[in-house]
Amino acid sequence: MSERERAVAELQRLIDGIPVAMVTTIAADRSLRCRPMLLTRLEPEATLVFLTHLSSQKTDEVRRDARVNVAFQSDKGDRYVSVSGTATIEHDVTRMRELWNPTYRAWFPGGVEDPDSGILTVRIEYIEYWDVPSSRLLRLWGAAKALATGEVAESGDYNRLETD
């Protein structure tokens, strides 16, 4: 198993049960903007795939500056994952057909060939995560300690995965 495959498998495990990510981009005014997005797919080549509209503001942002962060937070607050990468947005009917689900028609009225559909693909460059022990008592304390200080994150006593 390559380093990349190992990282993707581990990321899959980490984000299991977290359907929505917070995706941060750099706006035209250079500020960092973030919005929730449903993850469509994590692909074996270490890319995260989302659907969007070509007419959306984030499409403009990503085309101006490709740097993004994709953050996942479990609903129990016991896991936080930060993925750094670069994004591209394409209109690709062939790929859209592969990703298509009939419920998507609600937001892409033109179906697979909707001219405004965009596939946002993030090439993963860096993954960091904070995994808090599962015991509730330990978790709360562990979280408070690690989170306030960044100690877990920055002392080396944590897991860092880099894809090749």
Next chain:
Amino acid sequence: MSERERAVAELQRLIDGIPVAMVTTIAADRSLRCRPMLLTRLEPEATLVFLTHLSSQKTDEVRRDARVNVAFQSDKGDRYVSVSGTATIEHDVTRMRELWNPTYRAWFPGGVEDPDSGILTVRIEYIEYWDVPSSRLLRLWGAAKALATGEVAESGDYNRLETD
């Protein structure tokens, strides 16, 4: 009530019950990095306050490039808040004394005067949020529709607050 006061009161309501934020900064390699941090305080002058260590990686990052995003996500997945701003980090014993709580000694062994303590202050410039209806059924559908498309976020059919 000024525009700023109104925005701060609204932000306070939005992040009520969300103790941990995901804070995104720009790293030395220009990638966007994110980590969970416990919010210490939202101040009336539209600043968010966190505690950190001067020796931490994020201190270097913020001093190199002050732009940050602070994202809040409710544990029920029914609310997402994005705060854009600029951050400063200072060692300030007087201010630390005001913020101090005895439990902080676990990560600042030197107490109020710990030489490595840092106060990270984010001046809020922009707030966006996604508030999903409280009915669970509506919420899930509403969330899926809004989140996958950015439609709620980018059609103007949402709430945008700007501080002055």
